[in-house]
Amino acid sequence: MRPAPDRRTFLRIGGMAALTLGAGMPASAAPSRSDWNALAEGLDGRLIRPGDTSYDAARRLFNPSFDGVRPAGVAYCATPSDVAECVGFARRTNVPLAVRSGGHSYAGWSTGTGLVIDVSPMNKVSHASGRATVGAGAKLVDVYERLGASGVSIPAGTCPTVGVSGLALGGGIGVVSRRYGLTCDVMESVQIVTADGRLLTCDADHNADLYWASRGGGGGNLGVAVSFGFRTHRTREVTVFFLHWPWARAAKALRAWQAWAPSAPDELWSTMHLSRDGGTDVQIGGLYLGGRADCERLLDRLADRIGAVSSSYVRQTSYRQAMxxxxxxxxxxxxxxxxxxxxxxQTRDGRLSRDNFTAKSHMAYRPLSEAGARALVAEVARPGSHTVLLDALGGAVGRVRPEATAFPHRAALYSVQYYAHRAGAATWARAAHAAMRPHFGDHAYVNYVDAELGGWRSAYYGANAGRLARVKAAHDPGRLFRLPQGI
Incomplete structure (x- = not known):
C-alpha cells in the first residue's frame, strides 16, 4: 500500500487553492513621508515600509515569480477600522490598493506597487448554533482545526495557507462540495469595507446585491471583506483514497473517471491528476463521507472500467486528519x-515552502471525447514538469441555479487546471490550454485567475457578468478597487 502523499507529491500544486486578488496600477502622485507616518499611527495593526526589517518577508506572495514587485507599504490590518483607514488613505493620495488574504493570487494581484491591505490578523474563528464566524484572514488549515474542535466544518479547499476570503469570494471548490456545496453556497453573510470606507453587513436581507456578488464574483473587485458567516455541517469519520495506474492507461482512466466522478453519490468527491513531474503518473484521489467498505465498493466500480491499479491507499480516519x-x-x-x-x-515552526508555478484553467461542461482524452494525455506527456488536475463537480454544486450566486458554472462536470513548474512552464501551460480549448470551450474559474486569458468576463462569469458590473458601479463608481481583469 502506497503511503499518503506528502505536500510535494500530492497537493503542493494547491489543486483547489483559492485566491485573494488585488490591484497594481501606477499611482498618479506619491504620498509624502508624513502621509505614511500618519497612516501608521492610525492603525491598530502594523504598517511595514521599504527599509523595515520585515519588509522583504512581508512583500512576498506564495509564488516567488512575483518577488520583483515592491509595494510602497504593507498594512497588516487588525480591525475593520484599519481597513477603512487604508481605503481612505488610498482615496486621498491616489495610491493603488492590493488586497491580500493568503497571497495565492495566480496572477500576482494580491500585491502591487502601492499599498497592500493584508487581512491576515483578522483570523478569529468561532462557532455557535450551527453557524461559524470566520475572519477574512483565517487560513484554511486553521479554519478546519478551530471548527473541528466543535465537531463542525465548512466546505472549502485543500491548500492549507490559502485565506478563506479569496476562496469564498471566488466560489470555493472543495473536498466536500459535492455534498455540501461551494464555500460561497454556505456563506450566509459577509462584512465588507467599501470604497467609501463604510463597513457593510451583507446578507439576503441587507445589501443583497453585494451579498450576491460576493458569492463568486472574485476577491478584490468590490471592496475588502473582513468577516464571514458560514453555515456549518457536522463532521464524522471519513475515508480518503489515492489510486494509481500505469501511464499506458491514462486515456482510458480519464474517460472512465469523467463518467464516474460527477455522477457518483454526493458523499464522494474525487480529483484526477495526470502528471509529468519526475516521471508520468495517473492518480485518482479523493474523500468519501462514510466508511471504508462503502468507499471501496465505489472505487471497485471505477477500477473495473480502467483495469488493475498499480498502487492504492484507502484509509478511514477522522475528518480533521483527512483535511x-x-x-x-x-x-x-x-x-x-x-x-x-x-x-x-505564519508560524515560527512552519514548514511549508513557496512554489514557483504557472497555471491556467477550463471548466468542463461536457465529457471529453475519445479524441479529446487522447489530446489531453498527449499534452501532459510533453517534456517538462507539469500536472493537469481535474476536480469533480456535480452533486450539490449543480443543484444551485447559475444566476442564484455570482458563480455561474453550475452545469460544469469538473474543473480543469493546467499547472506547470520550472523551465518552460509558461510555454507548456499556454500550449496545453490552447490545444484543449476546442474540447473544453471558453469557460474558466476566477480563482485560477489567468492574466493572459482573452474573453475573461464571459469565461469567469458567463451570463452573470452584466449584473456584476451593475453591482460594481453602484458600490465603487470611482473604481478605487482596480484589477487588470476587474469587473
Whole structure:
C-alpha cells in the first residue's frame, strides 16, 4: 500500500487553492513621508515600509515569480477600522490598493506597487448554533482545526495557507462540495469595507446585491471583506483514497473517471491528476463521507472500467486528519502546516515552502471525447514538469441555479487546471490550454485567475457578468478597487 502523499507529491500544486486578488496600477502622485507616518499611527495593526526589517518577508506572495514587485507599504490590518483607514488613505493620495488574504493570487494581484491591505490578523474563528464566524484572514488549515474542535466544518479547499476570503469570494471548490456545496453556497453573510470606507453587513436581507456578488464574483473587485458567516455541517469519520495506474492507461482512466466522478453519490468527491513531474503518473484521489467498505465498493466500480491499479491507499480516519492528509500535512502538526515566520498568518515552526508555478484553467461542461482524452494525455506527456488536475463537480454544486450566486458554472462536470513548474512552464501551460480549448470551450474559474486569458468576463462569469458590473458601479463608481481583469 502506497503511503499518503506528502505536500510535494500530492497537493503542493494547491489543486483547489483559492485566491485573494488585488490591484497594481501606477499611482498618479506619491504620498509624502508624513502621509505614511500618519497612516501608521492610525492603525491598530502594523504598517511595514521599504527599509523595515520585515519588509522583504512581508512583500512576498506564495509564488516567488512575483518577488520583483515592491509595494510602497504593507498594512497588516487588525480591525475593520484599519481597513477603512487604508481605503481612505488610498482615496486621498491616489495610491493603488492590493488586497491580500493568503497571497495565492495566480496572477500576482494580491500585491502591487502601492499599498497592500493584508487581512491576515483578522483570523478569529468561532462557532455557535450551527453557524461559524470566520475572519477574512483565517487560513484554511486553521479554519478546519478551530471548527473541528466543535465537531463542525465548512466546505472549502485543500491548500492549507490559502485565506478563506479569496476562496469564498471566488466560489470555493472543495473536498466536500459535492455534498455540501461551494464555500460561497454556505456563506450566509459577509462584512465588507467599501470604497467609501463604510463597513457593510451583507446578507439576503441587507445589501443583497453585494451579498450576491460576493458569492463568486472574485476577491478584490468590490471592496475588502473582513468577516464571514458560514453555515456549518457536522463532521464524522471519513475515508480518503489515492489510486494509481500505469501511464499506458491514462486515456482510458480519464474517460472512465469523467463518467464516474460527477455522477457518483454526493458523499464522494474525487480529483484526477495526470502528471509529468519526475516521471508520468495517473492518480485518482479523493474523500468519501462514510466508511471504508462503502468507499471501496465505489472505487471497485471505477477500477473495473480502467483495469488493475498499480498502487492504492484507502484509509478511514477522522475528518480533521483527512483535511491534513489532503493538505499534504499528514505528518505535521497544525502549527507546522504553515509558512515559517513571525508575520501574521505564519508560524515560527512552519514548514511549508513557496512554489514557483504557472497555471491556467477550463471548466468542463461536457465529457471529453475519445479524441479529446487522447489530446489531453498527449499534452501532459510533453517534456517538462507539469500536472493537469481535474476536480469533480456535480452533486450539490449543480443543484444551485447559475444566476442564484455570482458563480455561474453550475452545469460544469469538473474543473480543469493546467499547472506547470520550472523551465518552460509558461510555454507548456499556454500550449496545453490552447490545444484543449476546442474540447473544453471558453469557460474558466476566477480563482485560477489567468492574466493572459482573452474573453475573461464571459469565461469567469458567463451570463452573470452584466449584473456584476451593475453591482460594481453602484458600490465603487470611482473604481478605487482596480484589477487588470476587474469587473
Amino acid at each position: 491534513m492528509i489532503m493538505a499534504g500535512c499528514s505528518t505535521l502538526s497544525v502549527s507546522q502546516c504553515h509558512r515559517g515566520g513571525s508575520l501574521p498568518g
